Amino acid sequence: xxxxxxxxxxxxxxxxxxxxxxxxxxxxxxxxxxxxxxxxxxxxxxxxxxxxxxxxxxxxxxxxxxxxxxxxxxxxxxxxxxxxxxxxxxxxxxxxxxxxxxxxxxxxxxxxxxxxxxxxxxxxxxxxxxxxxxxxxxxxxxxxxxxxxxxxxxxxxxxxxxxxxxxxxxxxxxxxxxxxxxxxxxxxxxxxxxxxxxxxxxxxxxxxxxxxxxxxxxxxxxxxxxxxxxxxxxxxxxxxxxxxxxxxxxxxxxxxxxxxxxxxxxxxxxxxxxxxxxxxxxxxxxxxxxxxxxxxxxxxxxxxxxxxxxxxxxxxxxxxxxxxxxxxxxxxxxxxxxxxxxxxxxxxxxxxxxxxxxxxxxxxxxxxxxxxxxxxxxxxxxxxxxxxxxxxxxxxxxxxxxxxxxxxxxxxxxxxxxxxxxxxxxx
RNA sequence: GGAGAGGUGGCAGAGUGGUCGAAUGCACCGGACUCGAAAUCCGGCAUAGCCUUAUGGGUUAUCGUGGGUUCAAAUCCCACCCUCUCCGCCA
Numbered sequence: 302x303x304x305x306x307x308x309x310x311x312x313x314x315x316x317x318x319x320x321x322x323x324x325x326x327x328x329x330x331x332x333x334x335x336x337x338x339x340x341x342x343x344x345x346x347x348x349x350x351x352x353x354x355x356x357x358x359x360x361x362x363x364x365x366x367x368x369x370x371x372x373x374x375x376x377x378x379x380x381x382x383x384x385x386x387x388x389x390x391x392x393x394x395x396x397x398x399x400x401x402x403x404x405x406x407x408x409x410x411x412x413x414x415x416x417x418x419x420x421x422x423x424x425x426x427x428x429x430x431x432x433x434x435x436x437x438x439x440x441x442x443x444x445x446x447x448x449x450x451x452x453x454x455x456x457x458x459x460x461x462x463x464x465x466x467x468x469x470x471x472x473x474x475x476x477x478x479x480x481x482x483x484x485x486x487x488x489x490x491x492x493x494x495x496x497x498x499x500x501x502x503x504x505x506x507x508x509x510x511x512x513x514x515x516x517x518x519x520x521x522x523x524x525x526x527x528x529x530x531x532x533x534x535x536x537x538x539x540x541x542x543x544x545x546x547x548x549x550x551x552x553x554x555x556x557x558x559x560x561x562x563x564x565x566x567x568x569x570x571x572x573x574x575x576x577x578x579x580x581x582x583x584x585x586x587x588x589x590x591x592x593x594x595x596x597x598x599x600x601x602x603x604x605x606x607x608x609x610x611x612x613x614x615x616x617x618x619x620x621x622x623x624x625x626x627x628x629x630x631x632x633x634x635x636x637x638x639x640x641x642x643x644x645x646x647x648x649x650x651x652x653x654x655x656x657x658x659x660x661x662x663x664x665x666x667x668x669x670x671x672x673x674x675x676x677x678x679x680x681x682x683x684x685x686x687x688x689x690x691x692x693x694x695x696x697x698x699x700x701x702x703x704x705x706x707x708x709x710x711x712x713x714x715x716x717x718x719x720x721x722x723x724x725x726x727x728x
Numbered sequence: 729g730g731a732g733a734g735g736u737g738g739c740a741g742a743g744u745g746g747u748c749g750a751a752u753g754c755a756c757c758g759g760a761c762u763c764g765a766a767a768u769c770c771g772g773c774a775u776a777g778c779c780u781u782a783u784g785g786g787u788u789a790u791c792g793u794g795g796g797u798u799c800a801a802a803u804c805c806c807a808c809c810c811u812c813u814c815c816g817c818c819a
Contacts, residue, residue, distance in 0.1 A: 342778060346788045353788090356800040360746030369799085376799050547738095547775090668776090676757085678775075 415626030428619030439646035476718035491558035496538035507667035509633035531564035535588035544667035585691035598682035619643040656686030
């Protein structure tokens with residue numbers, strides 16, 4: 302959520318910046334609503350002040366044993382008028398709130414301007430793609446060749462976009478998550494968390510999934526009206542830990558890492574990545590989250606991104622770092638770096654991590670604050686990034702570490718997690 | 729699932745219709761005293777919004793959440809949420 306002051310003080314400027322990310326802000330509607338709000342709110346508060354003053358007088362008069370009938374008569378009609386004004390104000394305020402909740406974040410000035418994926422800017426490449434002296438298979442053929450990756454079983458149990466892994470491959474998947482957690486806690490200073498996979502609507506609104514992207518979420522009914530949502534990323538429960546909190550300055554920055562499954566309905570992407578486990582309804586991810594003072598957030602974005610990169614480097618997977626353009630960034634983000642891993646079978650780089658600075662956008666929705674040096678509550682900045690998406694990392698390993706005989710070499714750093722196993726061979 | 733108790737400021741805890749945004753204590757901040765500290769004394773000490781504005785001032789809302797009664801609600805009524813205790817069940 303944007304600061305409404307920004308819209309009041311520099312509406313055209315805000316609209317121009319939002320336009321760079323393909324969002325059209327209806328400035329006329331905003332101004333009209335804002336003008337009405339001002340009138341109605343002032344009027345309502347005047348009436349409330351009058352009511353409060355009169356009620357107080359009645360109280361004083363009664364305590365003195367005086368006749369209160371004349372004063373009562375004075376406010377006889379106030380009630381209806383006030384009620385009407387309050388109702389009107391409530392409607393306007395909820396309209397304003399709804400409007401604000403659907404406006405995306407303003408891009409940081411360092412974000413490249415563009416309209417689509419193709420305008421993203423490559424910042425660096427790390428590692429050299431391996432050259433193969435045989436025809437590379439994609440991860441589906443590699444995994445099924447090993448009889449350890451079973452898409453048909455996933456379909457039987459649940460439907461499309463679900464997968465079953467078996468044996469050493471399932472263990473490799475677990476090993477990846479363990480490895481990532483160990484690196485981030487031991488080397489990068491993150492505190493490991495275990496969090497709920499079902500969260501309430503307030504949490505989803507806090508990080509920006511609601512109200513706009515309900516169709517991307519799975520939910521389960523609970524009670525008559527309520528429902529809980531399956532998390533699409535650990536970002537939601539982890540970041541919402543600080544919702545409605547005022548943190549002591551000394552506690553910042555907070556650095557959390559959590560390994561969770563992620564559930565996405567993938568509405569609107571029915572035709573994309575239907576083969577393999579690139580795009581699943583359920584996948585595991587190790588997520589990094591930082592809560593920091595505003596003046597540190599851009600330095601922390603670089604740092605957090607480097608933490609995610611460290612995993613790829615240790616796994617010796619070639620990747621590149623992209624700075625997403627204004628038109629390709631997520632709703633809540635002010636700046637995003639994507640890490641893209643090399644997939645030889647696709648002969649391209651594919652997203653495996655997304656690291657973002659949300660500035661105060663999420664914090665404002667969540668009322669996540671800290672007490673600044675002056676002792677005053679101030680909105681914190683929130684950041685997060687995948688460190689990494691476990692399923693896609695597994696895909697990358699299957700493809701990059703495949704051998705001519707169909708086996709898959711296990712990256713050195715993972716072998717301790719695999720009981721010393723060096724290679725996965727067909728069962 | 730059954731029975732009961734309870735949710736008030738950073739914490740503890742008073743307040744059951746009226747000068748209550750809320751006593752008191754602790755914690756915290758500033759000052760006095762002191763060579764310094766402790767003790768003591770004095771003062772300060774919630775958050776969000778709106779209007780106005782040179783510092784500032786005015787005003788509204790908030791006592792778990794939402795609704796209702798009333799001129800007036802922390803206080804009365806209804807619904808919901810959460811916590812605790814006991815019983816049952818259970819990984």
